[in-house]
Amino acid sequence: MDARDVIVAPRITEKAMADALSQQYTFVVHPHATKTQIRHAIEEIFKVNVLHVNTLNVRGKSRNFARRGRRTTGRQSDYKKAIVTIKPGQKIELGGVNYFEQ
Amino acid sequence: MTSSTLTRLAPTQVALEFSITGQEIAAAEERAFRKLAKNVRLPGFRKGKVPRKIFEQNYGTDALTREAMDEVVPQVYAKAIAEHDLQPVERPTLEILEEDEGRPTRVKATVEVRPPIELRNYKGVAVSRPATPVTEADVESSLRALAKERATLVPVQRAAALGDVATLDYAGTVDGAPFEGGTASGQVTELSEGRFIPGFVAGIVGMTPGEKKSIDVTFPDDYSAPHLAGKPARFDVTLQDLKEYELPALDDEFAKAVSPHHSVDELRADVRRRLEAVAAARARRIVANAVMTQVLAAHEFPLPASMVESELDRLVEETPPAGESGKSDAGERRQSLRAEAESRVKASLLIEAIAKAEEISATPADVAAELEALSRRYGQPAARIRSALGNNVFSLMDGIVRNKTLDFLVDNAVVTVNEETSGPAS
Numbered sequence: 001m002d003a004r005d006v007i008v009a010p011r012i013t014e015k016a017m018a019d020a021l022s023q024q025y026t027f028v029v030h031p032h033a034t035k036t037q038i039r040h041a042i043e044e045i046f047k048v049n050v051l052h053v054n055t056l057n058v059r060g061k062s063r064n065f066a067r068r069g070r071r072t073t074g075r076q077s078d079y080k081k082a083i084v085t086i087k088p089g090q091k092i093e094l095g096g097v098n099y100f101e102q
Numbered sequence: 103m104t105s106s107t108l109t110r111l112a113p114t115q116v117a118l119e120f121s122i123t124g125q126e127i128a129a130a131e132e133r134a135f136r137k138l139a140k141n142v143r144l145p146g147f148r149k150g151k152v153p154r155k156i157f158e159q160n161y162g163t164d165a166l167t168r169e170a171m172d173e174v175v176p177q178v179y180a181k182a183i184a185e186h187d188l189q190p191v192e193r194p195t196l197e198i199l200e201e202d203e204g205r206p207t208r209v210k211a212t213v214e215v216r217p218p219i220e221l222r223n224y225k226g227v228a229v230s231r232p233a234t235p236v237t238e239a240d241v242e243s244s245l246r247a248l249a250k251e252r253a254t255l256v257p258v259q260r261a262a263a264l265g266d267v268a269t270l271d272y273a274g275t276v277d278g279a280p281f282e283g284g285t286a287s288g289q290v291t292e293l294s295e296g297r298f299i300p301g302f303v304a305g306i307v308g309m310t311p312g313e314k315k316s317i318d319v320t321f322p323d324d325y326s327a328p329h330l331a332g333k334p335a336r337f338d339v340t341l342q343d344l345k346e347y348e349l350p351a352l353d354d355e356f357a358k359a360v361s362p363h364h365s366v367d368e369l370r371a372d373v374r375r376r377l378e379a380v381a382a383a384r385a386r387r388i389v390a391n392a393v394m395t396q397v398l399a400a401h402e403f404p405l406p407a408s409m410v411e412s413e414l415d416r417l418v419e420e421t422p423p424a425g426e427s428g429k430s431d432a433g434e435r436r437q438s439l440r441a442e443a444e445s446r447v448k449a450s451l452l453i454e455a456i457a458k459a460e461e462i463s464a465t466p467a468d469v470a471a472e473l474e475a476l477s478r479r480y481g482q483p484a485a486r487i488r489s490a491l492g493n494n495v496f497s498l499m500d501g502i503v504r505n506k507t508l509d510f511l512v513d514n515a516v517v518t519v520n521e522e523t524s525g526p527a528s
Contacts, residue, residue, distance in 0.1 A: 011146075012146055012156065013146030013147065014146065014147050014148065014151055016146075017153060
């Protein structure tokens, strides 16, 4: 798998922003990616040294829709989330913009 | 920190150039961000918790810069205005001369300012005004008018005279054909010239009730219906009925009935007082106009074009089109009103300058008195009027200052009363 296929997108949320201060960067990754693949992908894309990779599978929430008397349910997609700890002093920037910095 | 340079483009127009430092902009942008971010909702963040980077990524830096400029430029502009002691008459036209990464650093503001007015000779202006005496005859005619309101109409059998009330049937023809409005029956009218076409009433005078007569008249050339103007007409008139006014006697009873006074002498004195007040007010107005005319003539200064234009707009709005045809086109009307607009602007600038020089201002007491007067006129409590006015209270104050200044001019004028001439002064 190519590095760009492993890493789907950065996860930019309040929590991710806060974690970035302690060198932990959060990404949405391919559901079948392993920690090792993630480590290599991050190191290749961002040219940083990865210390730890923590992953978890996020189950999409189910949503109810009531439209004109008909009720349907849907589900948000499941995805895998990876929290990558990198070497102190290094940082990750996206497209020249340091997303993870306040 | 900020410095501005002033260039006079025209007597009433200046260009101000001022620079804005990076720190000023940065500080303002930070404030702008805090203000805007409060209401921003982006996925992944609670409302108002969006970091600046993310905000800029989503909305662009322009939004912040614009917001910051809206804050900074007016401030800097106001400072520059104060620095050069200018009195602008309108909003400035802003132009960005230099910018750095989309942030203006040098701004040029072009604005019209009040011209410097060199005041002279506005005190002790010599004017003469016609005497406005209140004569015994004036009092009598006022009393008679009062009496007429309470007069009773009594039928008489005699030749009609001016001032009688007649009941008429008439049929008018022009060139042998009846015309619109020319026929009536049973019309009750007071016989006085001026209500009808000339000659009509004169023809009725002398008729006795029941009499029939044909009256030949000619429509005046400037008659309002153009197809009748200047044409001869014949009216067949029947005087059905004739009444005259029987005036009540001018005695104490009458005085009690028409006024809170107890005797006719008191009433007479009161009428005289009122007439004298009206005459005094008229005299004062004449003097005020004369003083203003002289003071205006004594001063010459350039008028800000934008003030003249907006005054002209107002005048065009107010003045109904000349002539019922309304043929004269807008441009022509504007041109014809221009002189009037210019003199109005000149007068108001001058009055403002004099008020400033004499430190005439609207005191809270003046405002309260004016509100009181308005409250009486509209029958509303003063507090209600005050809140209804809102910011218009400033134009109310302007009006007060204007009147006080005019009073000041009149009080300081040297007035000579011209005994011979009467009637309106030029």
